[in-house]
Amino acid sequence: MEFQRGQVKREVRAVMRTTRPRPIWVTLFYLFIVGLVGGVINAVISVLAGGGILTSPDLLGALLTNNYDTIVGNTGPGPAVPPGTAIYMTVIALVGALLTNLWQSAMQVGYADYSMDLVRGRNPGIDKLFAMLRMAWPIIVTAFLVGLFSALWAILFYVAGLIVVGIGAALMVESALTILGVVLMIVALVGMVIGILWAVLRYSMVTYLIADQGISGLEAIRESKRLMKGNLLKYVGLHLSFILWYLPAIIGSGFLALTVSTLIGETAANAVVGIFDESHILDAIYGLLGTMALSGLLLLIQIILNLYLTPYVKGTEARFYFWLAGREVDDGRPAYDPPMPPVNGPQNSTYTWTDEFSSSGQGTYSAAGYSEPPGRPQEPPRELPPQPAPPETPPAPPAQSEAPEAPEKPNAPEDPWDRPDGSSAKSGGPEA
Numbered sequence: 001m002e003f004q005r006g007q008v009k010r011e012v013r014a015v016m017r018t019t020r021p022r023p024i025w026v027t028l029f030y031l032f033i034v035g036l037v038g039g040v041i042n043a044v045i046s047v048l049a050g051g052g053i054l055t056s057p058d059l060l061g062a063l064l065t066n067n068y069d070t071i072v073g074n075t076g077p078g079p080a081v082p083p084g085t086a087i088y089m090t091v092i093a094l095v096g097a098l099l100t101n102l103w104q105s106a107m108q109v110g111y112a113d114y115s116m117d118l119v120r121g122r123n124p125g126i127d128k129l130f131a132m133l134r135m136a137w138p139i140i141v142t143a144f145l146v147g148l149f150s151a152l153w154a155i156l157f158y159v160a161g162l163i164v165v166g167i168g169a170a171l172m173v174e175s176a177l178t179i180l181g182v183v184l185m186i187v188a189l190v191g192m193v194i195g196i197l198w199a200v201l202r203y204s205m206v207t208y209l210i211a212d213q214g215i216s217g218l219e220a221i222r223e224s225k226r227l228m229k230g231n232l233l234k235y236v237g238l239h240l241s242f243i244l245w246y247l248p249a250i251i252g253s254g255f256l257a258l259t260v261s262t263l264i265g266e267t268a269a270n271a272v273v274g275i276f277d278e279s280h281i282l283d284a285i286y287g288l289l290g291t292m293a294l295s296g297l298l299l300l301i302q303i304i305l306n307l308y309l310t311p312y313v314k315g316t317e318a319r320f321y322f323w324l325a326g327r328e329v330d331d332g333r334p335a336y337d338p339p340m341p342p343v344n345g346p347q348n349s350t351y352t353w354t355d356e357f358s359s360s361g362q363g364t365y366s367a368a369g370y371s372e373p374p375g376r377p378q379e380p381p382r383e384l385p386p387q388p389a390p391p392e393t394p395p396a397p398p399a400q401s402e403a404p405e406a407p408e409k410p411n412a413p414e415d416p417w418d419r420p421d422g423s424s425a426k427s428g429g430p431e432a
Contacts, residue, residue: 003234003320003323005237005238005241005316008316008319008320009241009312009316011119011319012119012312012315012316012319013312015118015119015121015315016118016311016312016315018121019118019121019123019124020123021123021125021126023118023308023311023315024307024308024311026114026124026125026126026129026311027306027307027308027310027311028307029126029129030107030111030114030129030310031306031307031310033107033129034103034104034107037103038100038103038104041096041099041100041103042096042100044096045092045093045095045096045099048092101143101147102139102140102143102144105139105140105142105143105207106132106133106136106139106140106143107129108207109132109135109139109207109210109211110128110129110130110131110132110133110211111129111314112207112208112210112211112314112318113128113129113131113132113211113212114128114129115311115314115315115317115318116208116211116212116318116321116322118311118315118318119315119318119319119322119329120329132210132211135210135214135216138210138216138217139210139216141216141217142206142210142216142217142220142221145217145218145221146203146206146221149199149203149221150199150200150203153195153196153199153200154196154199154200156195157191157192157195157196157199158192158196160191160192160195161188161189161191161192161195164184164185164187164188164191165184165185165188165189167181167184168180168181168182168183168184168185168188169181169185171184197236198232201228201232201235201236202224202225202228202229202232203221203224203225204224204228204235204317205223205224205227205228205321205324206220206221206224208317208318208321209223209224212321212325227321227324227325228324231324234320235320238316238317238320239313242309242312242313245305245309246302248298248299248301248302248305249298249299249302251298252294252295252296252297252298252299252302253295253299255291255294255295255298256291256292256295259287259288259291260288260291263287263288
């Protein structure tokens with residue numbers, strides 16, 4: 001059955017209106033906690049790296065020129081930060097970025113779990129966002145593998161695109177091959193973008209597979225690629241159908257980029273012709289501030305819209321995952337069947353079922369030091385007590401085939417009137 005995008009989006013909007021607590025407030029808490037923990041990680045990394053030195057705009061120039069005086073304000077001779085310290089700060093910065101990314105990945109799996117329960121109509125709460133933290137290590141490994149594979153594919157397509165662009169630029173040197181060179185460069189850039197999107201979007205269902213089926217690592221990556229095979233265009237079309245919701249951010253970012261590029265161009269042109277007085281500088285500053293204020297207002301509107309848009313998009317994406325996996329919305333997870341208490345264990349103890357998240361319910365069942373192997377302990381068959389033999393019944397009398405003969409009557413004088421002709425049976429009897 002084909003994926004009915006319009007019908008699915010209407011159903012997601014309908015379930016969002018009836019869900020309590022409202023998805024907007026859950027999403028607000030989700031964005032707040034993600035940003036808060038990410039900010040704490042960055043603050044700790046900044047302190048470990050030297051009290052905010054990583055935020056200095058001159059850090060890159062100092063690393064390239066081996067001149068660290070401009071960063072820390074040292075006026076004495078010699079570099080303020082030796083190369084070993086610079087390497088240490090760089091490593092700390094990479095570790096901070098990795099920790100932030102892993103934290104965001106873990107919370108994304110939690111929000112995917114929330115989105116699936118949302119479209120199932122189960123009224124999930126804020127606690128659902130943290131339900132998948134028990135799988136923190138599998139999520140971290142999976143997120144690292146997805147990032148690694150995505151980066152390798154991106155580097156491959158980027159290098160291939162640069163090679164083709166270089167060939168096109170070389171062809172443009174010859175006037176007869178200029179058009180061919182331009183076409184080749186355009187094709188290379190478009191192919192680079194399409195190739196990177198193809199490589200990255202194949203892993204889009206990994207978060208839903210972790211939250212729904214409990215699989216992770218290479219298994220989740222392979223399953224995501226299998227589900228997305230032949231459905232990448234449907235997935236892209238699904239997200240493009242929300243493009244109008246992002247108009248404030250698109251307009252604000254585009255307007256700011258256009259203003260900045262225009263100001264840079266005018267400043268460069270004025271510098272070339274020698275016109276660079278105070279009035280031009282003030283006009284450029286006022287224009288930039290006005291553009292930044294307008295762009296900031298549009299971005300604020302976009303942030304408010306995202307409180308509604310995020311559960312809307314993720315809920316529709318969850319329904320797309322159900323369609324890819326051949327699942328109905330009301331199917332839910334497979335029924336969880338915990339094991340019975342051990343047969344020979346202490347029956348008056350409190351048993352605790354502990355396991356990793358798994359839809360099959362495998363794990364260990366322990367109580368008072370007793371441990372069962374994974375799976376449900378099988379109770380031995382019960383033996384029934386011996387039953388007494390039934391009493392013997394007397395044999396039934398044989399069936400009579402013929403009726404018993406009637407007893408003979410004693411001899412009696414014959415009555416002549418018994419005969420139909422009225423004659424006597426004896427000779428010489430009386431005549432009629």
